Amino acid sequence: MNSRVLIVAEHEGAKLNPSTAKCVTCARGIPGAQITIVVCAVDAAAVAAQAAQLSGVARVLCVENPANAHALAAVWAPQVLAIAAPFSHILGPSTTFGKDLMARIAGLLGAPQVSDIMAIESATRFRRPVYAGNALLTVESSGEGQLVGTVRTASFQAAAGGGAAPIEKAAVSVELPTHTRFVSVSAARSDRPDLQTARRVISGGRALGSAEGFKILYRLADKLGAAVGASRAAVDAGYAPNEMQVGQTGKIIAPELYVAVGISGAIQHLTGIKDARTIVAINKDGEAPIFEVADIGLVGDLFQIIPEIERLL
Amino acid sequence: MKRILVGIKRVVDYNVRIRVKPDGSGVITDGVKMSVNPFDDIALEEALRIKERGLAEEVIVATVGPADCQQQLRTALAMGADRALHVQADGVVEPLVAARALLKLIEREQPLLVILGKQAIDDDNGQTGQVLAALWNRPQATYASKIELSAGTARVTREVDAGLETLEVDLPAVITTDLRLNEPRYVKLPDIMKAKKKPLDTLTLSALGVEQRQQLKLVRFDPPPQRQKGIRVTDAAELLAALKSKGLL
Numbered sequence: 205m206n207s208r209v210l211i212v213a214e215h216e217g218a219k220l221n222p223s224t225a226k227c228v229t230c231a232r233g234i235p236g237a238q239i240t241i242v243v244c245a246v247d248a249a250a251v252a253a254q255a256a257q258l259s260g261v262a263r264v265l266c267v268e269n270p271a272n273a274h275a276l277a278a279v280w281a282p283q284v285l286a287i288a289a290p291f292s293h294i295l296g297p298s299t300t301f302g303k304d305l306m307a308r309i310a311g312l313l314g315a316p317q318v319s320d321i322m323a324i325e326s327a328t329r330f331r332r333p334v335y336a337g338n339a340l341l342t343v344e345s346s347g348e349g350q351l352v353g354t355v356r357t358a359s360f361q362a363a364a365g366g367g368a369a370p371i372e373k374a375a376v377s378v379e380l381p382t383h384t385r386f387v388s389v390s391a392a393r394s395d396r397p398d399l400q401t402a403r404r405v406i407s408g409g410r411a412l413g414s415a416e417g418f419k420i421l422y423r424l425a426d427k428l429g430a431a432v433g434a435s436r437a438a439v440d441a442g443y444a445p446n447e448m449q450v451g452q453t454g455k456i457i458a459p460e461l462y463v464a465v466g467i468s469g470a471i472q473h474l475t476g477i478k479d480a481r482t483i484v485a486i487n488k489d490g491e492a493p494i495f496e497v498a499d500i501g502l503v504g505d506l507f508q509i510i511p512e513i514e515r516l517l
Numbered sequence: 518m519k520r521i522l523v524g525i526k527r528v529v530d531y532n533v534r535i536r537v538k539p540d541g542s543g544v545i546t547d548g549v550k551m552s553v554n555p556f557d558d559i560a561l562e563e564a565l566r567i568k569e570r571g572l573a574e575e576v577i578v579a580t581v582g583p584a585d586c587q588q589q590l591r592t593a594l595a596m597g598a599d600r601a602l603h604v605q606a607d608g609v610v611e612p613l614v615a616a617r618a619l620l621k622l623i624e625r626e627q628p629l630l631v632i633l634g635k636q637a638i639d640d641d642n643g644q645t646g647q648v649l650a651a652l653w654n655r656p657q658a659t660y661a662s663k664i665e666l667s668a669g670t671a672r673v674t675r676e677v678d679a680g681l682e683t684l685e686v687d688l689p690a691v692i693t694t695d696l697r698l699n700e701p702r703y704v705k706l707p708d709i710m711k712a713k714k715k716p717l718d719t720l721t722l723s724a725l726g727v728e729q730r731q732q733l734k735l736v737r738f739d740p741p742p743q744r745q746k747g748i749r750v751t752d753a754a755e756l757l758a759a760l761k762s763k764g765l766l
Contacts, residue, residue, distance in 0.1 A: 216679070276684070277647065278656055300677040304659045307644035311616065311651025316732035319642045329736065334641050338535035339544055342736040349732075383687040384656040387672065391680035400678065436696070446662070446697065447680045452641075453696055455678065461765045478741070482765055484756065499747040500759050512753035517766075 206236040207327045210291040212284055212309075213243045214275075214301045218250035222401050223297035223355075225258050225362035230355040231295055232260045232363070233324035240265055242287060242374070244272045244280050256369040265374045274386035275301055281308040286376045288313065291350065292327070298354035298456075299400075310352035317352040318343055322359040332356070336452045337475035357400070358458035358479045391447065396422075399448065402431035405459045405480075407450050410437040411466025411488070411506060418443055420510045421465060427517055433457070435467045451476035466506045469494030486510070519573045520626055521564040523598065524619060524633040524645065525580045526554040527589040531638055541737040553589045556634025558596075559694040562701040563664060564632050565597045572666050575599045577626060581606050581618045587717065594712035595704045601717040609731050612644035614722070619645070620652050621725040628689060630671070635660050635693040646693035656686035660695040 209231040214221035224241065231239050240263045241255040248266035256264045267283050284305075288294055294309060296302035298320045310317040322340070323331040328347045331340055333356070345351050399405060406428070408421045418432070425432045434444035436451055450457060452472040458479035465486045467473060474497055477483060485498035486506050495501045502509060529535065530550040537544055553561075564576045578593040579602040580586045590601040604618045623631065636643035650657035658673035662681065665672040666688075675682045676695045722729050750756045760766045 277659075278650070281651065300660060300675075303643050304647060304657070307612070307647035308651045308657065310644065311613070311648035314613065316611065316613065317642070317644055318733065319644060332641075333741070334738075335529070335535040335544060335639060336641065337741055339537050340739045340741055342739070343733045344736050345733055381654075381656070383690075384658075385685045387683040387685050389677070389679060389682040440697070445680070446676055447678065461760070478744070482760075482763060483744075483747075484760070486756075495747075495749075497744050497747075499744070500756060501747055501749045502752070502756050503749070504752070509753050509756075513757065516753055516757055 206238060207234045207293055208291045209234060209237045209239045209293045209295060210288060211239060211241045212294070212296040212302070212305065213241050213251060213255055214297055214299060215243065215245065215251045220251050220254040221297070221299070222362050223299050223302070223357045224255065226357040226360040227295050227297050227355045228258045228260055228363035229360040230321060230324060231293070234293060234327050238262050240291070242267060242284060244269070244283055246270055246273050252371045256371050257365045257367050259364045259367045261367055261369040264369050264371045266371065267374050267376050269376070269380070271380050275305065276384050276386060277305040277308045278384040279380050280305055281312055282378045282380060283376050284309050285312045286378050287374050288350070293351050293353060295353045295355055298356050302354050306352050306354050313350055313352065315350045315352050316345060317354070318345075319354050320356040321353050322356045333475070336472055337478060338471065356456065358456045396425060397429065397431045399431040399433055399450070399455055400457060403459055404428050404430035404461045405433050405450070405457060406430045406463040406465060407433035407435065407467060408438055408444065408465050409435040409467030410441055410443070412438060412443055415443045420507070424510055424514050427514055435473050436470070464494050464498070465510065467494055468492045469497065518575055520575045520577055520628040521567060521573045522619070522623060522626060522628040522631045523557065523561045523564045523576060523578045523593070524631070525557045525561070525578045525589055525593050526634070526637045527551050527580065527582060527586045528554045528637055528639040531555055537738045537740045541739060543738055551585075551588070553592055554634050554637045556636060556638070556694050558701040559696070559698050560632040560634050561593055561596055561598060562699045563694060566699065567630070567664075567666060573629065577602060577628070579604065579619065579622050581610050581615045581722070583607050590717055591712055592704060594715040594717070595708045596702065597708070600715055603717060603719045604725065605719055605721045606729055608729065609735065611731060611733065612642050612648050613732070614727060614729060615645050616649040616652055617727045618722060618725055619649050621727060623653060630666075630689060631691045633691065633693050635695055646691050650691040653691070656690040657693070658684050658686050658690060659693045661692050662695050662697045664692060664698070
């Protein structure tokens with residue numbers, strides 16, 4: 205049985221987001237999948253060229269419109285819908301971009317959506333986390349009609365490059381709503397690696413005590429080439445910006461090395477890091493729940509330990 | 518009348534340690550504390566604040582689910598909602614069914630704003646708001662951390678992966694809440710008593726003309742895999758040695 209899979213590309217400006225390459229790996233798990241990536245943009249050429257290189261992609265479709273300058277779900281969804289008919293599966297990443305957009309597409313199609321796909325068992329059977337990852341649920345669709353899905357990016361490796369899929373323009377003429385308008389986006393610019401894709405991540409909790417206290421983590425992170433994250437408690441206390449939050453309600457990540465500094469380990473935080481290869485916990489409370497999931501634990505005063513690590517590196 | 522419709526879902530309380538049933542048919546809910554989904558609490562709090570600022574006149578809470586959901590509607594009434602609508606439905610209510618039912622309520626009540634939680638903490642689907650906005654053909658602003666209403670429009674700041682994004686949407690619209698939008702108020706005892714007298718109407722899916730249809734079969738629940746027990750080190754030097762031996766440095 206062949207499945208025709210459409211993946212909606214996530215991109216910023218002219219750069220394809222790595223989440224799309226992870227969706228491709230997920231889609232390749234569907235038996236007999238023929239994979240098409242759709243790029244919605246004002247000018248799709250640069251992003252389409254990057255998508256075409258992803259190994260396993262059969263075709264890239266460009267949907268160009270001046271209204272596509274920002275990823276507004278209400279504007280993009282009808283355009284994806286216009287080309288969706290031939291596809292059995294329509295996938296996007298389970299990032300804020302994909303979660304916002306894909307469910308709107310599912311609504312337009314009247315199709316079921318499987319959120320946060322972490323494993324594919326067949327063309328109709330999928331695994332996903334529920335209850336903040338405290339249970340894993342296997343769901344099955346009837347196989348009739350279309351299925352929408354969001355892909356838990358921490359569960360899949362990025363597809364390799366080296367492909368050369370043909371790029372086509374799709375002529376889409378649908379009326380687009382003007383009821384939703386982009387105003388602005390404010391992002392803290394950083395020279396550090398991106399939290400979502402970094403191989404090493406150091407996160408701080410409330411025990412850092414202040415935004416000033418976080419500086420010792422930034423220094424260590426720069427020495428290790430690591431990204432910096434934060435617990436919800438630290439974000440809520442104003443020690444770190446919101447986009448640094450790691451956890452079920454923040455970013456779900458899967459680095460090779462995760463160092464939790466002064467983080468007690470609330471369930472919602474642990475959910476966000478459980479795919480990390482190695483977890484290191486540094487905390488003065490030896491009974492903190494973070495030690496239950498840590499591969500390496502160190503009980504002690506972080507304000508002594510972190511500078512000491514930096515000195516020894 | 519300027520109305521705000523708020524979606525409420527009954528879920529296992531967020532403090533409960535979730536355990537999967539041995540037969541894999543679900544998670545243990547017998548004798549477990551049930552609560553209003555925390556993101557829905559935030560949605561209701563925001564609606565109440567908008568009303569208190571004089572920008573809305575009535576806050577309606579609605580749920581789609583079995584009879585015992587009325588407990589959570591009563592809690593919402595005690596928190597300050599003016600009236601409640603219970604759409605009776607048994608079995609698994611998928612986001613599409615919930616959204617279709619909410620759309621029927623929207624057609625009856627003509628709200629200027631619909632506020633829902635960004636996701637329920639049981640099934641973690643995170644779909645209903647977007648599906649509803651699609652069916653209604655109206656704007657959606659998901660993951661809101663700030664809402665500013667003015668005549669005919671709302672300016673919504675959204676928590677997105679890149680940082681904070683601001684959208685302007687025409688009303689009526691669907692907004693879904695993120696954690697930092699507000700801190701919900703506590704329910705006071707006298708309000709619980711008063712809430713018993715507030716109107717709570719019961720409807721059914723079939724009376725609304727919505728088919729109860731489950732498109733995704735729940736095959737099996739499994740507990741998450743446990744991590745292997747780790748080691749303890751005593752100082753920074755030992756930690757670095759352990760990381761080196763794992764090839765991580």
